[in-house]
Amino acid sequence: MQTVPPTPSPFPTPSPFPSASPSTGSGDPVIAVKDLSFRYPGTDRDTLRNVDLTIERGDFVAVVGGNGSAKTTLCKTFNGLVPHYWNGDFAGSVHVGGTDTWESSVAELSSRAGYVYQDFQNQLVRPTVRDEVASGPLNFGHADYRERTEEALAQLGISHLRDSFVWQLSGGQAHLVALAAVLALRPEVVVVDEPVAELDPARAREIYLRLQQLNREHGITVVTIEHHAEFIAEFARSVVLMADGAPVWHLPVQEAMDRHRELEDNGIPAPDAVSLTAAVGADRVALDVDSAVPMLRPHLRDAPPAKPAALDTVGPEGRGEVVASLRGVNHGYRTVRGDLAPVLIDLDLDLHAGERIALVGTNGAGKTTLMKLLTGLMVPRSGTVMVTGIDTRSRSAARLADHVSYLYQHPQRMFLKDTVRADIALFPAGRQVPGAQELVEEVLGRVGLEELAERDGRSLSGGQQRRATIGIGLAMRPSLLLLDEPTSSLDVRSRDDVIGMLDSLADTVRCAVVASHDMELVATWASRVIVLDQGRVLADVTPRELFARPEISRQARLVPPQAARIAHSLGIDPLPLTAAELRAHLRTQDSALMIGGRC
Known part of the structure; x- marks a missing residue:
């Protein structure tokens, strides 16, 4: 096993971006991929196919493409997760900082290429921020682990969080801590998978500004896997377009955006x-x-x-009957010290039939808590929540499911059976709904999954999973449908499919509520926007009124x-x-x- 030599300085020296196409291999390559093919066990075709790619030291690269284009698989070869953790048939070579990833372990490669996962919360394994960031250098036996920890925290502007518990952090703060833990090992390359998928727009921009600072001031090569072309255009220096397991091209960002039609054809x-x-x-x-x-x-x-x-x-006088209402609702959670941290404060709301409601606000504003109160998964510490005239304190969440359906942000949590058909049938069959079989077939057709009905939902693409979870919700025939971030991490085709299905729910669902950071979804789908800020309703307006009032956007950190x-x-x-x-x-x-x- 080859041993990775120590990095001679805390961070590599920046090099100017090459004037030639990034894919030509000129300049100082930090990642060199040659004739790479990879096939996962049990599949009948290669996921990566004859990939040739060069990334220059000091570049800021966005890897883009539709769901299933193998973006993430490619990037996992940079730190050895493929093939050392995700094993399979591996051919060709990947060199990072001159080190052959095949001949090195994932641990050895971590000082070359750090990786921040899309589900970054799963990377946080220590109780406090300081412990989390120090854990990597400590595990590798670096005597200067304290200096590395403070250096990484300072680079990202989160030194003030060093003594905070990780579970107290907002989504944006947690993402920065996961990045700091990677930086403490002083890698030459940092790979960030979908850096903005679960963040509000303002915090998403903050993440990109921090990545840009690391790239420009410290010369770290940054690779992001991204669907949001707005961030790609503003922050990336070059773009790799992936399709069907191989790069289509690797171009400077201006040339890439000039090929906007080709990006659009590939889901961007x-x-x-x-x-x-x-x-x-x-x-x-x-x-x-x-x-x-x-x-x-x-x-x-x-x-x-x-x-x-x-x-x-539509004004208040033109609204339909009330489907759900909240009166004087207060809710919060106990901290480790035993005091109560308020999340929702003295909330009064009515949700009406025929409304398409977007629930927006920063991470931690109370959106998910409000949805869980409406489902009966939680009851408020004070106040009343009524759904179709039923007090949620008087019924279990299981019985309230006859009236309200909640679709989780992470669709994998909705799949309990071994086929999509069985998952959609679970509720109507369990409730012995008359005509359950016909209902399941109708729902499968409605969400366009007839041909995938016998597949395990966990094996589907991101867009297909979202459609399947909407199918599960529709089969429950709810009056109130609640969806948590239904378009996060989706390419444009999958995102438009989901929005199209939301548009078509009017004849099935009396009221739909979507909690979302996706302002495009808010602008094109919602008829009403409820803005939460620090547990209170900051604004209850139409999309046009919301975006015409910059003071609301600034206070709620909306973009x-x-x-x-x-x-x-x-x-x-x-x-x-x-x-x-x-x-x-x-x-x-x-x-x-x-x-x-x-x-």
């Missing part, structure tokens, strides 16, 4: 700044809002178009969709919510320049 939607500047005929598309505004201003129409359709203007931010900077009123609405205010090129129907 063009950011609004890109699609709109392409629509007005820009030779080089804008990569962010600030650069898009001056490019679009000369193309504003002299006469404004008709006002946008009133998607979201409106790019189109709304661009329109606000251009002074357009009423505020367009989508690129399609904003495009109506612009003199554009031929409609063939439209990006996937989004602009």
Whole structure:
């Protein structure tokens, strides 16, 4: 077994980004992949196919592609998880910092390539932040583990959290702690899988700003696996497009975004700044809002178009009957010291039939707690929660499931049987619902999973799993359907499939509530937005009202969709919510320049 030599300095010296295409291998490669193929046990085709890829030292690389394109499998070869942990048929070679990953162990490679998982909470195994960050250097016997710990905490601006318990952290803080634990081993490369999937927009941007700082100031090569093209365009220096187990190309970010149609075809939607500047005929598309505004201003129409359709203007007098209500609800959790940390404070809400409600706010604002109170999984410490006229204190959660269905953020938690059909049938069969078999077949057709009905739900792609969990919820025939982050970690096709199904629920579900950080979903689907902040309702508005009031977004740490931010900077009123609405205010090129129907 080869021993990895110690890194001569805490961080490698930055090198200038090569002027040639990143995939040419010029400059100083830190990762070199040659003729790599890999097949998981029990499968009949290679997951990775003849991959050749070079990543230069000091690059900030976004690895993109649709669900199932093998992005994560490729990146797991950088730190040896493939093939040393996820074993299978491995051919070719991967070198990181000059070390052959086949000849080294995962432990040895951890000082070369650190990895922050998509489910980063599972990486936190020690009680306090200081213990967590120090655990790696201690396990490797580094005498300077204290210095390494303080250095990593300072780099990410979280030294003030050193004595906090990890379970007290917000999602954004926990993500930074997982990253700090990786940095304490002083790797040359840091791989971050879906860094923003479970974070509110403001904390997501903070993560990327920290990664950019590590890249620019310390020369660390950063590799992110990402679906959010807005962050890719603004922060990445190069982009690897994966499809069917191999790179399609590896290009500087400007060239990659100029190929927006090809990205769209592979499940990566063009950011609004890109699609709109392409629509007005820009030779080089804008990569962010600030650069898009001056490019679009000369193309504003002299006469404004008709006002946008009133998607979201139903007032209280036009609402349907009350499906659920909360009165004087207070709830909180005991800390390790025994005091009560409030999560929801004196909450009064009515949810009405026919409403599509988006529940938004920062990590820790109380969104998931509110949903669990509505299901009866928890009862409030004080106050009353009523669902279809039933006090949740008077019924068990199992009995309330006849009226309300809650779909977890992580779909794997919804799969209890060995096939999708059996999971969808579990509730109606257990309740001996008349016509249960016909109901299951109807639901399978409704969510488009007839051909996958005999598959184990845990073996499906991310988008298929989301459809299956919606099927489980629909089979319960609830009056109130609650969905926690239904579009996180999905590529554009899967995300649009889920949004399409949500749109079609009106004839099945009386009221749907979605807790989400996805502001595009909020803008295009919701009829009502409830903004939670520090346990209270900060605003109860329509999407257009929300994004037209920057003071609410700032206080709740929301980031409106790019189109709304661009329109606000251009002074357009009423505020367009989508690129399609904003495009109506612009003199554009031929409609063939439209990006996937989004602009």
